[in-house]
Amino acid sequence: MLAILDREHSVAQPGYNRWLVPPAALAIHLCIGQVYGFSVFKLPMTKLLGVTKSAPGDWTQFQLAFIFSIAIFVLGLSAAVFGKWMERNGPRKAMFVAASCFGGGFLVAAFGVHLHSLLLVYLGYGVLGGIGLGVGYISPVSTLVKWFPDRPGMATGLAIMGFGGGAMIGGPLAVLLMKFYSSGVSVGVTETLITMGLIYFAFMMFGVFTVRTPAPGWAPAGYVPPGTSQKLVTTAHVSADDAWKTPQFWLLWVILCFNVTAGIGILEQASPMIQEMLLVPQATRGIDPSNTVALAQATAPLAAIAGGFVGLLSLFNMLGRFFWSSLSDYTGRKNVYFIYLLLGPVLYFLIPLAGRMGSTLFFVTLCVLILTMYGGGFATIPAYLRDLFGTMQVGAIHGRLLTAWSVAGVLGPFLVNGIRDHQIAQGAIGVERYAPTMYLMAGLLLIAAICNYFISPVDERYHLEKSDAEFPEILTPKKPL
Amino acid sequence: MTTRSHFSEPAKSSPGWLIFAWLFVGLPMAWGVIQTILKSLALFQ
Structure with missing residues (x-):
């Protein structure tokens, strides 16, 4: 069943509209850009035990700051390590891996919050989520420049714009969800992380099934390759x-x-x-x-x-x-x-x-x-x-x-x-x-x-x-x- | 060994699908932009 993710299954038919590729790329980048809005979790996560205020044993802001740092560090590392794998396997499989890792990272982090295990949160959102960030960040890039040889800057700008905008969605969404799930005995972080992980996975899957690679030798009508x-x-x-x-x-x-x-x-x-x-x-x-x-x-x-x-x-x-x-x-x-x-x-x-x-x-x-x-x-x-x-x-x-x-x-x-x-x-x-x-x-x-x-x-x-x-x-x- | 066709999936290039795809990503983005602008208004008051 996973053969549908293979590169050869994602080659576009004649007549495929290349303007479907930027929304596919945006679907990935808008999700992974959430990482810049992660700070909205910091204060609630210092009150997981105390609920209304920090109690002995609650995590500190200093400890929580490492979640974001690990995620960004792993982003760069995984983008470098998995880049060639991504080129071999195509954008669809890479986007699927990104969706699984990023969405899965939220779920593992939620489990870590539930067990009050900071290590599990580091491994979940930081490492697993970070791999999702790195693979997701680079996954649409080469596809976009191949679809838009006439305007590669605009095409990659559109996708990477999503990464910049992800925090503007992820931040307020997390605040709304924590408000919804919070009660007298919980700040609602576990439930929020689970919900966001599932939403992001589903949203990124839209990108997975919409993206196509151009057939070998394809060029837009009237395109003249750059001269000397x-x-x-x-x-x-x-x-x-x-x-x-x-x-x-x-x-x-x-x-x-x-x-x-x-x-x-x-x-x-x-x-x-x-x-x-x-x-x-x-x-x-x-x-x-x-x-x-x-x-x-x-x-x-x-x-x-x-x-x-x-x-x-x-x-x-x-x-x-x-x-x-x-x-x-x-x-x-x-x-x-x-x-x-x-x-x-x-x-x-x-x-x-x-x-x-x-x-x-x-x-x-x-x-x-x-x-x-x-x-x-x-x-x-x-x-x-x-x-x-x-x-x-x-x-x-x-x-x-x-x-x-x-x-x-x-x-x-x-x-x-x-x-x-x-x-x-x-x-x-x-x-x-x-x-x-x-x-x-x-x-x-x-x-x-x-x-x-x-x-x-x-x-x-x-x-x-x-x-x-x-x-x-x-x-x-x-x-x- | 069999050779698979490059074109093994139906194309989804109808104008309706194109509009849906852009709305799918555009609406959450617009919501985020509006939230941000509303929050930043206090800066100039």
């Missing part, structure tokens, strides 16, 4: 095993790593940053500092307002993925990365200024623009890889590149929290707590811009013979390496 005028866009193919021997792969790795690290500079501290830079000074203006009651009353609603700011960042992160990646089809990938990596530093430099001016609108505008480019960096990478390495194993190459995300996921919070703690220890307040981080992130983007400058076409010796590229099981370099 677009020198970075190759019609040749490079295998995943050869791709990471090229300097281009590692230059892109640094670009992605630093772009993600810079984005984390905003995302990791968005809520305290807007409160300490703008909202608290505005709300407490004119209040006597010794009047603690009045100060507490004035600052009480600020956390919720900051939550709205974090939501807005997610929205623009999502929109940027589609907008910038689509734009790259017209400007070229290298040029759009120059926009991210040269405009980005200017915006980071202006953030402390916006804080000193006390302008919420200016500050929010800068942050949302940065987040559009953070998302754009993620979404445009698959098309950049396709330009440089061809379509044959672009999903597997993309998977290996995502190890940069894993590294940034560790490096980013380490830098951001380290600098903030140092500034606090030095007695810095308000804007000055965050300004050094912003300048550092601007510097990282400038280094990435230099890397982007050095990207050139991949050496022909890495190109595969045409006949080999049509039969990816037999991979032979064009010239001896």
Whole structure:
């Protein structure tokens, strides 16, 4: 029965509408993007025993923070490890594995919550769910670039936009479900995790049965392959095993790593940053500092307002993925990365200024623009890889590149929290707590811009013979390496 | 050994299916966007 998942069963019939592939990809990415909304479980999961408040034996926020970190780390790792398997077996089987692991991860985590076993939650949502994240993230990429050779940036941008938007659905959905299931003796986390696991599995199965791969040699009507005028866009193919021997792969790795690290500079501290830079000074203006009651009353609603700011960042992160990646089809990938990596530093430099001016609108505008480019960096990478390495194993190459995300996921919070703690220890307040981080992130983007400058076409010796590229099981370099 | 046809499943390319597919993913996304915008309005009040 599982033969229906095989690659040969998912080849499209003539007349299949390629515009069915983006919703199939979105069905996967909208689900796995939930990982960014996992924080809504953190507070309830610190009260599993005490229900109304934390009791002795309840898990701490620190312990729970590892669930997300493990999931993101395993995402990068599994994308790298399973990329070639995914290319061999096709998107349908990969999406099915992703749905099973991601949905199954919720169920194992629910069992862990029920037994009050944190290890089981780590293994369930973190490891099993993380494998679902990694395989799911890369599963539609090479299929989309093959269906949309004329607009690969737009196609992958559409799918990866779903990953940015997943938290906007998963967060409120989890809150609604926990409210529904909670009672005097339970915070409703177990039931919520089970329900979400089943919903996500079903939703992802829609993607599994809708996705199709194009027949060999298929091209959209009127499509003309890129000529010599677009020198970075190759019609040749490079295998995943050869791709990471090229300097281009590692230059892109640094670009992605630093772009993600810079984005984390905003995302990791968005809520305290807007409160300490703008909202608290505005709300407490004119209040006597010794009047603690009045100060507490004035600052009480600020956390919720900051939550709205974090939501807005997610929205623009999502929109940027589609907008910038689509734009790259017209400007070229290298040029759009120059926009991210040269405009980005200017915006980071202006953030402390916006804080000193006390302008919420200016500050929010800068942050949302940065987040559009953070998302754009993620979404445009698959098309950049396709330009440089061809379509044959672009999903597997993309998977290996995502190890940069894993590294940034560790490096980013380490830098951001380290600098903030140092500034606090030095007695810095308000804007000055965050300004050094912003300048550092601007510097990282400038280094990435230099890397982007050095990207050139991949050496022909890495190109595969045409006949080999049509039969990816037999991979032979064009010239001896 | 038998050779399987590449085209072993019916195509699902009717306009109705296309609309359904986009609504299937578009409606939850729109719900999420609306929730986010509503939550962020307080920022500018």
